[in-house]
Amino acid sequence: MSIRQSYSHGSAARSGLLLCHHCGKTQSISEVACVRCGTPVHVRNANSIQRAWAYLITAMVLYIPANMLPIMSTTFLGKTSSNTILSGVVTLWEHGSYPIAMVIFIASVLIPIGKLFVLSWLCFMVQHRSPLLMRERTLLYRITEFIGRWSMIDVFVVAILVSLVHLGNLMTIYPGPAALSFAGMVIATMLAATSFDPRLIWDNYDGE
Amino acid sequence: MQPKPFENQLAEQEMACHECDLLVSFPELEPGSAAVCPRCDYVLTKRHQNAMERLLAFSVSGLVFLLMSALYPFLSFSANGQERVVTLLQSLDVLADEQQVLLALLIMVVILIIPAAFLMGVVYVIGGLKYGAVLPPYGRRVLRFILALAPWSMVEIFLIGTMVSLVKIASLATISLGMSFWSYIAFTVLMTLVLLHLDKVQVWSWVENSEY
Numbered sequence A: 001m002s003i004r005q006s007y008s009h010g011s012a013a014r015s016g017l018l019l020c021h022h023c024g025k026t027q028s029i030s031e032v033a034c035v036r037c038g039t040p041v042h043v044r045n046a047n048s049i050q051r052a053w054a055y056l057i058t059a060m061v062l063y064i065p066a067n068m069l070p071i072m073s074t075t076f077l078g079k080t081s082s083n084t085i086l087s088g089v090v091t092l093w094e095h096g097s098y099p100i101a102m103v104i105f106i107a108s109v110l111i112p113i114g115k116l117f118v119l120s121w122l123c124f125m126v127q128h129r130s131p132l133l134m135r136e137r138t139l140l141y142r143i144t145e146f147i148g149r150w151s152m153i154d155v156f157v158v159a160i161l162v163s164l165v166h167l168g169n170l171m172t173i174y175p176g177p178a179a180l181s182f183a184g185m186v187i188a189t190m191l192a193a194t195s196f197d198p199r200l201i202w203d204n205y206d207g208e
Numbered sequence B: 001m002q003p004k005p006f007e008n009q010l011a012e013q014e015m016a017c018h019e020c021d022l023l024v025s026f027p028e029l030e031p032g033s034a035a036v037c038p039r040c041d042y043v044l045t046k047r048h049q050n051a052m053e054r055l056l057a058f059s060v061s062g063l064v065f066l067l068m069s070a071l072y073p074f075l076s077f078s079a080n081g082q083e084r085v086v087t088l089l090q091s092l093d094v095l096a097d098e099q100q101v102l103l104a105l106l107i108m109v110v111i112l113i114i115p116a117a118f119l120m121g122v123v124y125v126i127g128g129l130k131y132g133a134v135l136p137p138y139g140r141r142v143l144r145f146i147l148a149l150a151p152w153s154m155v156e157i158f159l160i161g162t163m164v165s166l167v168k169i170a171s172l173a174t175i176s177l178g179m180s181f182w183s184y185i186a187f188t189v190l191m192t193l194v195l196l197h198l199d200k201v202q203v204w205s206w207v208e209n210s211e212y
């Protein structure tokens, strides 16, 4: 079985075994559906890197309108002003709401950009069969996967403000088109993280 | 040949790591302990004390609080003598009225529908295993479905988002927190507890063992 030699020493794949991602049952590499739960099983996620790239590119495209278009507009005593994600953070900062400005900045700017960079780098390293920093890359993947959903905070903030601040000309908040693009971007990065198979990182491991 | 009673447990002790594919062998786990991958530190599986009872208690009470948070007023906002009281569903309705139907639907799915379906599924499968001692009809399908749904629940993120919004507008108006808001907090705590106690590997081994 020469094909198994392309997997790292000590790996299940080399021993002719694979793990069902869904229920954790370890079984023969020849199975197509899990013997315990029936989910389709693969030695490695099918087209993992290609799918991850497709979602990443979708996320990058959605990131443009999410940042260029207004995320919400505020009418106060008859006057209307619009804010993008970034100008909203700046406004909050200028008004002295530092903690909230930080939360929104981290959740809506830092995390999404960081996630796009990290996942792109992880895909790149796997494509180049790099044997470097495997432990660190796995850890980075785990953090990215865990933290990505938190970017949705700003979408929820807009939803709550829009529904609550609705007092006609006196004070009303309207949602902007960026809210939906931003939500789409978060979902695309979540799908990219799920598509990426971290086991690919370890396939070039040459230690014992 | 008759299957030996310990056969499943033995098979369970050798497991491939979900994140690096190392084949790991570990001894029978005591409740409260976990098996960790020596190569990448991934937590392979965790055993909890009285896991079934806890899962059922948390899920049932979580569902009660979720129902309460859907029925009662969520928040109220008043400024210059005008007051506005909204329930969770009304607040999504406002969003839909502002040409954001898709966004309203998406939010409803991740903060109400997925968590509700998830908790009902847990009660159905675990309740069946615990009190019926067998897997209820369509149990496997339900279990697969709810475990796939779990990562898409955004209950705790919504709660933090709500708190951020309240701080943001606290200076503009008087805000009061309704019964639904408090129920949603309790629901978030219970939902988190369910997710912490639900170990995929353990649940599926219960399912497997219920068939012998």
Ligand SMILES: [Zn+2]
Residues within 6 Å of the ligand: A020, A021, A022, A023, A024, A025, A034, A035, A036, A037, A038, A039
């Ligand atoms: Zn399975």
Ligand SMILES: [Zn+2]
Residues within 6 Å of the ligand: B017, B018, B019, B020, B021, B022, B037, B038, B039, B040, B041, B042
């Ligand atoms: Zn591992």
